[in-house]
Amino acid sequence: MTWDILIHNATILTVNPQFDILANGILGIKKDRIGLVSKRVEHEPLPHTQRRINARGGIVLPGIINTHTHLPMTLFRGLADDLPLMTWLNDYMFPAENRHVTPETVRWGTRLACAEMLLSGTTTCCDGYFFESIVAESVADSGMRAICAQGIIDYPAPGVPDPKHNIRSAHEFADKLNGTYSRVTPSIFCHSPYTCSKSTLQQAKKLASQFNMLFQIHIAETLAEQTQILDKTGMRPVEYLEHIGLLDTDTLLVHGVWLNEADIQRIQNAGAALSHNPDSNMKLASGIAPIPDLIQRGITVGLGTDGAASNNTLDMFAAMDLTAKLHKVKSGDPTAMAAETVLKMATIEAARAIGLAERIGSLETGKQADIIVLKPKQPHLMPLHHPVSQVVYAARGADVDHVIVDGKILVDGGQLIGQDMDEMIRQMQLISQAIKENKK
Numbered sequence: 525m526t527w528d529i530l531i532h533n534a535t536i537l538t539v540n541p542q543f544d545i546l547a548n549g550i551l552g553i554k555k556d557r558i559g560l561v562s563k564r565v566e567h568e569p570l571p572h573t574q575r576r577i578n579a580r581g582g583i584v585l586p587g588i589i590n591t592h593t594h595l596p597m598t599l600f601r602g603l604a605d606d607l608p609l610m611t612w613l614n615d616y617m618f619p620a621e622n623r624h625v626t627p628e629t630v631r632w633g634t635r636l637a638c639a640e641m642l643l644s645g646t647t648t649c650c651d652g653y654f655f656e657s658i659v660a661e662s663v664a665d666s667g668m669r670a671i672c673a674q675g676i677i678d679y680p681a682p683g684v685p686d687p688k689h690n691i692r693s694a695h696e697f698a699d700k701l702n703g704t705y706s707r708v709t710p711s712i713f714c715h716s717p718y719t720c721s722k723s724t725l726q727q728a729k730k731l732a733s734q735f736n737m738l739f740q741i742h743i744a745e746t747l748a749e750q751t752q753i754l755d756k757t758g759m760r761p762v763e764y765l766e767h768i769g770l771l772d773t774d775t776l777l778v779h780g781v782w783l784n785e786a787d788i789q790r791i792q793n794a795g796a797a798l799s800h801n802p803d804s805n806m807k808l809a810s811g812i813a814p815i816p817d818l819i820q821r822g823i824t825v826g827l828g829t830d831g832a833a834s835n836n837t838l839d840m841f842a843a844m845d846l847t848a849k850l851h852k853v854k855s856g857d858p859t860a861m862a863a864e865t866v867l868k869m870a871t872i873e874a875a876r877a878i879g880l881a882e883r884i885g886s887l888e889t890g891k892q893a894d895i896i897v898l899k900p901k902q903p904h905l906m907p908l909h910h911p912v913s914q915v916v917y918a919a920r921g922a923d924v925d926h927v928i929v930d931g932k933i934l935v936d937g938g939q940l941i942g943q944d945m946d947e948m949i950r951q952m953q954l955i956s957q958a959i960k961e962n963k964k
């Protein structure tokens with residue numbers, strides 16, 4: 525047997541069900557799959573391979589999965605910060621989106637986001653935005669894996685100027701994307717229960733079920749939202765979703781900051797999953813989601829960054845570090861969130877949350893070869909007493925040396941392969957200048 529790629533001399537964090545960590549591990553890739561993950565037998569020669577990656581004792585782990593993004597929002601990174609959610613949305617983001625989000629800007633914003641994610645070790649993301657077929661095409665071009673969801677909102681939106689057509693537009697998107705790309709799966713994303721009517725929400729969920737797609741929605745993000753939905757429906761946001769038939773195993777709830785015991789019970793009963801976005805929740809002062817309680821109840825929780833306008837980085841290593849510490853500080857208990865739990869939330873649990881756990885999220889034979897290798901022997905990653913702690917508390921996105929998706933090397937020695945970064949930067953400069961001048 526000759527492998528296409530062989531990684532050796534590695535500390536492999538498999539994130540398999542036993543959470544095996546293999547010192548002096550080897551990992552073989554054939555085509556798009558992992559064919560070998562094991563400890564190297566002493567003194568035995570290495571298997572034959574086309575390409576050998578010597579990890580030099582460094583850490584190898586599953587590609588990181590970001591369960592919540594709005595990729596083209598890299599366009600608005602740093603445009604409006606330090607504001608409450610509703611002011612930020614109504615006075616800055618929605619107007620900026622209406623003026624500047626076009627197929628062309630979405631293409632460049634997505635390309636930039638993919639470059640940022642790949643260079644920082646994210647191999648899969650779960651996105652929701654407008655002009656999503658352009659997002660999907662750009663993600664596919666980058667070599668990444670993604671769930672791409674057409675955004676639905678009951679306001680005029682980029683690409684859908686008349687909200688009467690938002691469901692039809694999502695339907696066309698699902699039709700177009702169904703089976704088009706091997707690594708990009710279509711989905712539906714309703715913005716929230718305060719920007720979508722009951723009828724829109726129900727029609728969107730029906731469409732998602734019809735195409736067997738993941739249904740995503742921002743929910744229970746702020747106290748203001750809770751008050752608004754209570755006033756409108758007499759129900760709490762999660763209770764409302766349950767009441768109108770939106771909670772089930774194919775639903776990904778985003779944020780879930782304001783959940784009480786009954787809400788958690790509802791999510792558990794429905795088998796829905798949650799995307800936790802601590803960076804965004806902190807920056808917008810939305811609050812702290814009760815994640816340890818959800819995990820204790822067996823609810824699937826994946827980590828996300830949210831869009832680059834509300835974070836402002838797509839670096840999942842920063843999100844992991846923050847998650848572990850945030851829940852410790854909230855509970856006053858340093859055991860409340862272990863590094864191992866957080867790593868799972870960024871890999872296998874994230875894969876489960878978006879319905880891809882059979883294919884990705886851990887390093888096991890037969891799974892898709894989505895793998896990252898960290899740069900070894902750096903001062904801040906030495907010594908290697910606990911590799912999982914190193915990944916969560918000490919590593920940064922910039923430590924990623926190699927990124928492999930579907931058996932293809934997309935980052936090699938810290939360099940993005942096959943992407944014109946200079947052109948990407950030039951385009952972003954032009955777009956940011958137009959935004960600054962408030963021009964189309």
Ligand SMILES: [Zn+2]
Pocket residue numbers: 592593594742778830831
């Ligand atoms: Zn979001």
